[in-house]
Amino acid sequence: MADVRPFAGLRYNLARFGDAQAMAQLIAPPYDVIDAEKRKALIAASPYNVVRLELPEGEDRYNEAARFLREWLATGILARDGSPAFYVYDEEYALPDGSKLTCRAIFAAVRLYDWADDVIMPHESTMTGPKADRLALLQATRANLSPIFSVYDDTAGTISQAINRGIAVQEASEAGQDNPVRPGFAFADAEGNRHRFSPVSGTEAVAAISAAFADKRLYIADGHHRYETALNYRNEQRAGGGDSEQPAEFVLMALTEINDPGLVILPTHRLITALSATARANLETHLAGNFAVEHFPTGDNPARTVARLLAEHKGEGHIFGAYGLKPGSVSLLRLLNSAAMADSPDHSAAWRELDVAILQKAILQDGIGMTEQTLAAGKDILYIKDPVEAIEMVEAGSAQLAFFLQPTPVTAVLAIADAHDRMPRKSTYFIPKLPTGVVMRSLEI
Template sequence: MAKIAPFRAVRYNLEKIAEPVSVMAPPYDVISSELQDDLYQRNPYNLVRLILGKIEETDDESNNRYSRAADFFKSWQEEGVLVRDSEPGIYLYDEEYFAEGIGPVVRRGFLALTRIEDFASGVVKPHEKTLSGPKTDRLNLTKACGANFSPIFGLYSDPCCVLEALTRDASSCQPDIDMTDDDGVKHRLWRVTDPDIIEKAKELLDSKPLFIADGHHRYETALNYRNYMREQVGEYSGKELFNYVLMYFANMEDQGMLIFPTHRLVHSLKDFHLPGFLSALNEFFEVEVRDLNLSDADSRREARTILQQKGNEAHTLALYAGGQSLYYLTLRDPAIMDRFFDDKASKALRVLDVSILHRLILEQLLQITPEAQERQLNLKYVKNFDEPFDSVHSGDFQLAFLMNSTRMSEVRDVANAGEKMPQKSTYFYPKLLTGLVLNKIGDGESVVD
């Protein structure tokens, strides 16, 4: 099963960086152009220059965002802004945030290296589809810099929470880093070099598969980079650092491990007619319409509560098409979905709320092809529950589909079946902060047994 290893992380030198939060960044794939500009201005050593450098008009094959990232990475180490730990360790990483309706939540995990495995081995299990463009981009960056800058978010299952108990004393000490990001999320990091704790972590993961929660493109990039390096060196033992990748490991049984929904906005539908669409929905769903006061926060909050309650009993999503009405769509019979999948598809995939939306509603009833969905020609994905109402009410979008969260058990079941969910099926919040630890893939270096 999963093989993990401690490593000598490259980290920001806190003697030279007075405000660590000024050099951190979210994952590259959630950084807008506006946020990119902001991060550039915050600190000349902000990690955005490595993970998502700006594109210049004069860029060519030898001078581009990847070569500049490599130059920054090298010079920052030479200046002592980035320093590498002297001995291998693992890094405990807690994120504390406020979840509406729950209160303060702490998600606990740790950062280490994991041996890269082909998906066919069943050791590492994906649950979402990937696109070629981001993988090419990340591979170019990895080749130029020889490093993992952003960890992959991995899940394992341990109902006994063994590692949490073992590391309780270590995480009760003063953390190496303690900061709060723009969203109010508190990030705390502890370096652990205790060989007993490291060995227990290795033993725990040695018997378990890993599920990719976030970072599918980064993991497939690591696979491609490993294969590229194996071709370059010819002979390899399997312990070289390019055979491993930086990963954050979290227990899916942890109470702080929550999945949030991603809602869908639909636009640019030609000749769309709401009464006809509602009539078509009636064949497959019990459609219940309720009044909604858009200007009243309590009314919107009640709408979310009703959606959650209905979702606990049956597969339900909500439709907003403007005005003061909200439609709750409850699938009449899960067997309905059998007609939209081939016989090989697992039941777990067929009856996901996102599968019901994408296969039945978007593809069959609204005639938005899978290719158009993948390219987001008619779709926009949003996290905030209130945003869809404002977007449709303003006329910028025609429809909004409000979703319940995908369950952790559904992620596990779909991944175990070797299948992929539609895009944006899961939203693991908060995102991992990029810049806490970096993994330098040093030439000729191997992992420590």
């Protein structure tokens, strides 16, 4: 199955910046969460911040990114390791409640497969606009600037053991000037997250890691648009006569085991922003016939009350929180009628068991009357991660209803992918969000 290989990483030359702590000013969040203000702040922190490459601006932005990349290579801001390696990355980060977790990923060059090959598995659909943007950037820079985040099942621990052995051998060896792979580093970022980066370059170690992945499927967590972009770029290069070992046949991935205690999916809640009196009445009638509806006092903190109720009833079926159904109350909705999902012939059994799919089909569509087209266009609905903000918007009148979800299990994501289905929009929010700039991969060498 998966062809997972070491690569010669393109990395910041920390000798030019004094020490590893400089990485805190050089990395950036994923490009799709960076607004204009954040971009400006990143460049103010360092003129060499990777955001200049990953999210360029202006009419000639893609060529501008390529120019910066060439300039930074020529002046030693960036440098390529002298031989292939896997790069093990551990990030300690804080959950919204303040608790700390550590997640491990391994950066690798992974062979690109078409979806029909059933080796790299998607769980969500893509849109044309973001793919066109990422393809133009890839064509200009000829580099994988940010990793596609994927997960794999290593219940037996074979891959984990190979990685740990590789790290131990690497740390025991001399990391002197004769080693063509520069040593690892550690730093803390502005949010207090701690990052540790450990190359594994020993011949036996990298061979063992590659072999351990050989019978695995990889499931994309974040990066569907960039994966399809890489496929399109690969196909362009094939049309030009490239062979099966050319750099464009592979893409940079960060791979995490599905049982890693630091791998978390947070829910994305739904706000209804245009609810007519008729639609509200229809919803109430529909809920009464298909759900058990209970109302509870909001308490001093409605968002905390919703979270507590969902936690208390976790595992008791398909349960949703709601705010705005009854004045002064938070509500719990428990699906009673499984036939409410029967009219979904285009979807798999795994899809019909998803809380987020049940909310979409059995409440938003069948209850309120929203259509798939309306939902796809984001009309009359907002997707929001912060339950406090969702409550405030309902109280302010900018939304009429808020629906709260429990997190989607990682195993459900894999089940959807294995069924060749796609999850509804905004079904998964994987954390941690891997930063851009820790390591990159050139397609020119």
